[in-house]
Amino acid sequence: MDNADYVFFYTDGIVEARNEKGEAFRLERLRQILVQYADSPATEIENQVLQRVKDFTKNLPQKDDITMVVLKVVDEHKSQAAI
Known part of the structure; x- marks a missing residue:
């Protein structure tokens, strides 16, 4: 792994989160965020x-949990994690 590498684990509650029209957040939206912020710290x-x-979702109550784990390499001796 190098400084640009990270691992992102998530539950389906993220991609299945619904807005007021019943539309799902979907994997493509999540991918766009992950690409856009790939060079950012795990917490960001x-x-x-x-x-x-x-x-x-405009903070509407969701039916499923929204959980993620971000593991990111900072340098070869340190790593960051956001849970």
């Missing part, structure tokens, strides 16, 4: 995903 990736889901 986590914050952006959560914020975008909240913006999409």
Whole structure:
């Protein structure tokens, strides 16, 4: 792994989060966020995903959990994690 590598684990509650029209957040939206923030710290990736889901759903109650784990390499001796 190098400084640009990270691992993102998530539950289906993220991609299946629904807005007021019943539309799902979907994997493509999640991918766009992950690509856009690939060079950011793990906590920023986590914050952006959560914020975008909240913006999409307008904070409507969801039927499934929204859980993620971001593991990111900072350098060869350190790593970051956001859970």
